[in-house]
Amino acid sequence: MGNILCLEIHHLWGLLVLLLIVPVAISYPHFRDDFPTLDNPSNTYSYARFPEVEKHCGFLISSASELPPDDNRSGRMKKELFFRNGDWNQEPGGVPLLPIDSREMPSNTFGYGPPLNLVSFWVNDVDPARRAKNTVSVSGVMEIGRIRSGSFSYKPYDWSPKLYLERGINKLTIIFEGIYLESQENGGRRLMCLLGNATIPKDSTQKLDSCDHGDLQSPCQPKVNNLPSTLQDDQIILVLEYPKTFTLTSRGISGELKSLNQRGKPAYFDKVHISSQPGDGSKYRFGSEKLVARACSPYPYPDSLINQDVQDVEMFKGHDFCEDLRQFVWNEVFEFASTWKNVVRITNGSSKIGPFLLGNEIEASYNSSDKLRLMIQELVCEPGTDQEGFQTAMVSAVFRVIQKSEYLYREEEKRTGLSTMTLSSEGRWHSSHGQLCMVGCIGPAGYLSDSCKSRITLYFPLTFSIKQHSRVVGTISSINPADGHASLMFQKLTTPIEFTSTHPRDNHFKWSYTYTKLKQAREFQSRSQPSNWERILRNSILQYPTSKGEDIASFSFLTDVLSIEVRAAPQTLTNSQAPKTNVKMVLLSIGSLFGRYDPHSYQENPEAEKAFHSISEEIEVSGHLKVEGGQFSNVSLFFEGIYDPTLGQMYLIGCRDVLQFQGFNNDDRDLEGGMDCSIEIKVEYSAKNARWLLNPNIKFSINSQRTKEDSLYLSPISSNTFLLSYSKKFDFLMVRKGFEEGLRVLLLVMAILCIHGQLRYTENQGHTTAYISLVMLGLHALGFSIPLITGDEVLLRWKEFAPYKSSAYDQFQNFHIFQSLDLFIKFLMLIALLETAKLLQRVWESRKLRKEYMEFHYYCSQKTVLQVLTSEGCKDGGQSWKTMAG
Numbered sequence: 001m002g003n004i005l006c007l008e009i010h011h012l013w014g015l016l017v018l019l020l021i022v023p024v025a026i027s028y029p030h031f032r033d034d035f036p037t038l039d040n041p042s043n044t045y046s047y048a049r050f051p052e053v054e055k056h057c058g059f060l061i062s063s064a065s066e067l068p069p070d071d072n073r074s075g076r077m078k079k080e081l082f083f084r085n086g087d088w089n090q091e092p093g094g095v096p097l098l099p100i101d102s103r104e105m106p107s108n109t110f111g112y113g114p115p116l117n118l119v120s121f122w123v124n125d126v127d128p129a130r131r132a133k134n135t136v137s138v139s140g141v142m143e144i145g146r147i148r149s150g151s152f153s154y155k156p157y158d159w160s161p162k163l164y165l166e167r168g169i170n171k172l173t174i175i176f177e178g179i180y181l182e183s184q185e186n187g188g189r190r191l192m193c194l195l196g197n198a199t200i201p202k203d204s205t206q207k208l209d210s211c212d213h214g215d216l217q218s219p220c221q222p223k224v225n226n227l228p229s230t231l232q233d234d235q236i237i238l239v240l241e242y243p244k245t246f247t248l249t250s251r252g253i254s255g256e257l258k259s260l261n262q263r264g265k266p267a268y269f270d271k272v273h274i275s276s277q278p279g280d281g282s283k284y285r286f287g288s289e290k291l292v293a294r295a296c297s298p299y300p301y302p303d304s305l306i307n308q309d310v311q312d313v314e315m316f317k318g319h320d321f322c323e324d325l326r327q328f329v330w331n332e333v334f335e336f337a338s339t340w341k342n343v344v345r346i347t348n349g350s351s352k353i354g355p356f357l358l359g360n361e362i363e364a365s366y367n368s369s370d371k372l373r374l375m376i377q378e379l380v381c382e383p384g385t386d387q388e389g390f391q392t393a394m395v396s397a398v399f400r401v402i403q404k405s406e407y408l409y410r411e412e413e414k415r416t417g418l419s420t421m422t423l424s425s426e427g428r429w430h431s432s433h434g435q436l437c438m439v440g441c442i443g444p445a446g447y448l449s450d451s452c453k454s455r456i457t458l459y460f461p462l463t464f465s466i467k468q469h470s471r472v473v474g475t476i477s478s479i480n481p482a483d484g485h486a487s488l489m490f491q492k493l494t495t496p497i498e499f500t501s502t503h504p505r506d507n508h509f510k511w512s513y514t515y516t517k518l519k520q521a522r523e524f525q526s527r528s529q530p531s532n533w534e535r536i537l538r539n540s541i542l543q544y545p546t547s548k549g550e551d552i553a554s555f556s557f558l559t560d561v562l563s564i565e566v567r568a569a570p571q572t573l574t575n576s577q578a579p580k581t582n583v584k585m586v587l588l589s590i591g592s593l594f595g596r597y598d599p600h601s602y603q604e605n606p607e608a609e610k611a612f613h614s615i616s617e618e619i620e621v622s623g624h625l626k627v628e629g630g631q632f633s634n635v636s637l638f639f640e641g642i643y644d645p646t647l648g649q650m651y652l653i654g655c656r657d658v659l660q661f662q663g664f665n666n667d668d669r670d671l672e673g674g675m676d677c678s679i680e681i682k683v684e685y686s687a688k689n690a691r692w693l694l695n696p697n698i699k700f701s702i703n704s705q706r707t708k709e710d711s712l713y714l715s716p717i718s719s720n721t722f723l724l725s726y727s728k729k730f731d732f733l734m735v736r737k738g739f740e741e742g743l744r745v746l747l748l749v750m751a752i753l754c755i756h757g758q759l760r761y762t763e764n765q766g767h768t769t770a771y772i773s774l775v776m777l778g779l780h781a782l783g784f785s786i787p788l789i790t791g792d793e794v795l796l797r798w799k800e801f802a803p804y805k806s807s808a809y810d811q812f813q814n815f816h817i818f819q820s821l822d823l824f825i826k827f828l829m830l831i832a833l834l835e836t837a838k839l840l841q842r843v844w845e846s847r848k849l850r851k852e853y854m855e856f857h858y859y860c861s862q863k864t865v866l867q868v869l870t871s872e873g874c875k876d877g878g879q880s881w882k883t884m885a886g
Contacts, residue, residue, distance in 0.1 A: 202229045255274035295456075565585075683698060
């Protein structure tokens with residue numbers, strides 16, 4: 001009976017919740033936006049404007065070819081004719097489609113760039129009733145606008161004209177109906193001519209000024225009645241042109257959005273140019289072999305840029321190339337190599353980098369290759385094999401120049417427009433050489449094959465070094481150097497965290513590291529290592545981080561142990577005084593192990609489980625060190641060198657990229673691939689078996705071998721890290737706590753015995769008792785009283801550990817032995833206080849009895865003792881302040 005009652009209550013509660021949620025969901029307009037791609041089946045289309053469409057689209061209907069019957073035409077057109085996040089633009093100086101919104105955030109705030117002009121279009125309905133043999137009636141919806149952060153990726157659910165003007169996003173929702181047709185002109189085209197209905201601003205030239213950005217820190221002060229008045233306009237025509245086949249030279253969608261109103265009328269706006277690419281429903285067709293051969297014959301193309309910068313590097317030539325290409329290239333952001341800063345000014349004030357002509361959306365401050373990035377989009381890869389059984393692949397992609405703004409990367413990868421900042425490409429890869437060679441075509445939709453003047457090569461290095469830490473390296477050069485553009489080199493720099501994390505798809509790459517600075521590191525070691533007797537003494541007493549075995553898993557664990565991410569302070573200051581510095585040191589390789597070991601990724605490579613490295617007095621290491629904050633300028637160094645596990649010391653040679661410095665000339669410097677490698681780094685780890693007594697930290701120093709007059713001179717850095725987190729920390733804390741408690745008991749017992757001895761001495765030597773300082777005895781009594789009152793630690797205080805007191809440390813209070821020791825210590829402290837009070841009373845009484853005698857004999861007055869103590873205390877405090885200020 002109880003179960004039935006509970007079930008009924010459960011059903012009633014569910015019904016109540018449903019009744020509460022449904023009205024809210026219906027009344028809240030954004031609830032339905034969670035399903036933006038769903039069509040509304042209740043919408044019906046009468047196509048009442050068909051006569052108007054025939055009138056305004058007659059220039060296209062006259063060239064239309066007959067459409068064959070197709071039962072699946074509606075579904076196929078909805079998949080193939082939609083596009084998202086294309087580009088749109090208008091000629092400057094005309095009547096804009098949308099008002100200029102000065103309420104948007106300035107481009108230098110929070111790292112945002114200028115707003116993006118995006119446009120998306122979806123087909124809503126295809127009329128099943130054929131009105132003509134060469135056309136089909138269609139309806140659609142378009143979102144077009146200017147957005148600071150975000151995209152127009154989702155189809156509007158509410159199909160009604162709208163004008164949306166908010167800070168950071170201005171957009172129009174336009175409803176269209178018209179015709180679809182196909183033409184055989186220009187190699188075959190698919191066209192749509194549509195008439196639109198929109199809610200547009202009455203005066204699009206009005207500026208939406210609602211904020212004063214003179215002071216970026218001041219809040220926005222909105223103005224009242226600032227938004228423009230609107231009107232309904234159905235005199236809008238949209239013409240979209242699609243390629244019949246999706247290929248290298250016909251992969252773009254072009255369009256024009258025009259006003260049918262006369263110039264000067266409130267609803268008029270100048271022509272809008274639209275560019276995009278087909279959606280996911282269109283399939284790319286390879287077939288530009290002649291263009292590829294012109295760029296890549298003979299294959300592999302002898303790339304001089306790669307041969308100069310990446311010598312003796314093994315390239316990836318394995319299987320599953322398409323999967324790896326999608327993992328490391330698709331929608332990834334690449335940096336232009338610092339060596340190739342070749343922005344060329346042209347007459348109209350724009351800039352050019354390689355084949356890319358930078359548009360107006362790239363501001364003047366971005367006209368430098370170190371402030372631009374390259375993104376690879378629309379990747380298509382089809383694997384295959386040749387007659388000899390080698391793996392091959394046909395690849396197509398779009399290369400897009402974007403701004404260096406991390407906030408835009410996510411939005412840029414959704415853009416589909418083609419412009420002078422995009423390079424469409426097609427090419428091939430062959431496993432016998434490991435080179436992906438492609439031909440590149442610059443320009444927007446509708447370009448011809450004579451725009452395909454660029455050659456693109458991509459490589460996937462498997463060998464890394466202190467100068468080479470890129471997973472992907474590529475070049476863009478001109479097919480005809482005589483009349484072509486400047487060459488570019490780009491790369492995907494791999495962050496240390498990517499190497500230290502294992503990935504199931506990475507197991508077949510077999511990356512390796514080549515050490516090139518071991519000779520210099522050993523020379524540095526010979527100059528810096530301690531004497532033989534100190535080495536013998538430390539080896540016999542102390543133990544430092546080392547491998548627990550000779551297998552690869554043990555060395556992978558040691559790599560994690562030696563890597564650190566902690567705060568530090570200069571060695572000349574105490575941790576409480578110093579400005580805090582963040583130190584992050586990540587080991588990329590140790591011995592022949594590059595990255596991290598994962599037993600699952602090495603199942604196919606049993607040789608990796610063999611003896612990895614013998615434990616000796618030195619182990620090769622490489623990695624990355626970053627020091628930032630505090631009194632040091634940000635320092636980023638790649639390093640390699642020697643780790644001595646018997647002393648816990650690293651002797652490293654560091655390299656930093658200096659081509660980023662302004663006014664730097666690479667020709668008159670002794671550099672290696674644009675890197676300054678005249679930096680020595682020494683790292684000292686604390687002993688493992690002394691952590692119970694000494695605070696575990698790491699000392700490191702960075703010194704440049706250049707003179708102070710050299711512009712590339714790096715100021716010395718010498719710091720100690722704060723307390724490190726380590727394994728078995730609680731066990732060491734237990735030992736440390738027990739040692740401290742035992743030492744407190746010992747010191748208190750010794751203090752009590754000393755005070756008791758003084759009491760016995762004053763009984764037999766009463767004439768000297770009066771000369772004992774009352775101030776000193778008072779300080780002793782005060783020292784025993786304060787811990788009893790405040791409950792603070794007695795005699796010893798582990799200052800370094802105070803900021804790190806965790807719940808684990810507090811668990812000491814749960815152990816009865818420590819609780820008993822704390823009570824016993826307080827009992828001893830009380831005895832010491834009583835003994836001190838008894839001695840103080842005896843001295844006071846002795847002074848009263850000998851007052852007249854002491855007036856005629858010299859003795860140190862209590863005022864003098866207090867002055868001396870105060871003077872010494874001030875002197876120590878002043879010295880500490882000078883040290884902190886220096």
